Amino acid sequence: MTAPATLWHATAPALPPFPAARGEIDADLLIVGGGFAGLSTALHAAEAGLRVVLCEAEAVAWGASGRNAGFVVPNFAKVDPETVIARLGPDAGGRLVAMAAGSADLVFGLIRRHGIACDAVQAGWIQPAHSDTALARAQSRARQWAGLGRPAELLDAAAVAALTGVAGWRGGWIDRSGGTLNPVAYARGLAQAAEMAGARLHDGTPITSLVAKGAHWLARSRHATIRAARVVLATNAYAGGLVPGLARSFFPLRVFQIATGPLPLAVRQRLLPGGQCVSDSRRNLFTFRFDAENRLITGGMHVFGPGAAARVPRVIHARMARMLGVDLPPLAYGWSGMAAVMPGFLPRLLTPAPGLIAGFACNGRGIAMTTAMGRELAAWAQGTPAGALAIPATPPAPLPLHGLMRHAPNALLLVSMIRDRLESPADLPR
Template identity: 60%
Template structure:
């Protein structure tokens, strides 16, 4: 049976946690950050590096939310839109700035790891996306071309190259961004926290913010342990913000994603699959992903219709699907399973949300959390230091609640059977 006691595999296998203190008195800072995930920690590191006084207020522990519950893929592109479509959607100026932001996001992650000596089993050997049908192959050929035209290390793969690099058979071809990779997300987050503290930021755990109110000289954040006054405030909670700002809750779809990790694979079985250590995803709507950790556990994930018993039922479904698709009748059993909530924007792009003078919310997950949120932290530090929101390389606007959100919020999970049927029809065609 899979182990369920840890928040995720990464919490279970990572080094001893360095607890951060609780907030015990009132505090006065230039920048208060609500949320101790990748966005908040990267923002704290980069803002402190600019000489700002910074406090991170995490309601639970560092990497408690989606930051510690993902699969550890570092992917420097967008989940749905390709560069040409982004330019058409946002216009040439902002579109190209956003594309440039994403293009360098993985390199930023791995450069931070090297600069700060973060031990997180990081491997930057690329991210591979395989086409599950001939129609999908045409789409990703165009995708790879668009990124290559913008100077990215994008490489097209035919079916034989895809099989050789991944060990997965039956794909029409694929492409690889050589700047992508994999890592242990909890260790990376803890390393960012350590680096931020060394730069002068203060990080507090068990410091739940219950309200954010306008003050004459900035904002006042209320916590059970005392108030925090800040010149500027960043809400970096993604889908884990609770009721802190009900308007924000209506601007994204919460998507429950399950992850699994098997027991370590025998060496002979391991040698066939991803011999270069890359991360893998395909083009299905109900996509298949897989990678290995440092102990050769096979890690995969997926979304399924959420219902009674899902936390037990879905991991086994993902395991069986993985064994079938990778032709592994002797796939070792599950060792860990876990789940998390991703924030999905209607256009699947990162967004900065203007909540008032000096009050910002930021979301960049959409299935690309590690690269995008870490890079977003560098941008948000510029905002905290005085750059106007309209001059940042990301869409910046007041909140735009999704119409009929209460009815549509679970649509991504509920519509999964239709997506799976379309995947089968694609391959049949």
């Protein structure tokens, strides 16, 4: 096993590997996957007194949980509260909206309660508007989230420029409960907290088969057999073939991230002086934030797969320099990971069989949403019916034309870039 070459793995406090599972093991709950969702489930279930076993094929935060940008964003990527409630109804929709609204506070609360050293900064998340149409959406979003008692405010162009250090956006909005952290350090802290609560964690333990036996499940790895009353699959886009058809229930999306070397102090004091993070309103999303050592971090996607690992980091480094209007230090880190996306852009729980549940598709809101998802999955493990959870739960259903449509987000990126350029004002870098 080779650790991913991300900024976060290079700078997070070390965590000795957990031992691989061996022998015959009995559990109330087996969790497959050592990312945010699995670790949050393990922590909350163990604190409730369940016998919890978590098996990770590689190491804690090896997958998407260690490969993101470290944004903690308490809302949905493409959908607003009124739309969620219209789709799901006032009860189910209200539960999901409330979960999302409190998700960042949950993350930072866990960090404080367990003393997790992960460079956490709860200074807020900003979404600048790149066009007048986007500004109208920002006005609606800020109103809806503020109406739920959240610290959401509309920002005019001058306020966005002052907060970001970048002029030209038409305005935007901020949720002051959002923030940033080192995701690998956060995941490792959750793992330590779960272990202290009584959960058994195992690295290097891929589950190779999962079979129902009466009222229990039997899971096998290379050197262990685990018997559990309930099983949570917390693999997100790294679903594999453990449960047939599950990987065709969402679209996998490869996202690239980069980090520069540390910026000069004068530039750092101008950009994001309050320590917030930014995700703008473009279809070809532009993001940026700083880490604790004043490195700038941004991300992006690719149109063409061949050569993307070498090409895309350079492209998004150049884009950030152009957008921010600064001479950037050289590229210091570049990495990528797989996210899971649902066509409706809402998280989803899938129930392939009794006693088996999977959580997928946080659609770019991974840290906050999967931490909150873990708390819901722990409630399910304690007996709460799947239909009463905050996240909709349905049997898995393969998406139509999945083999073709899974490439649609990348194929449409070029169209999105053209539309963004046509909409963006001339005084905002493009």
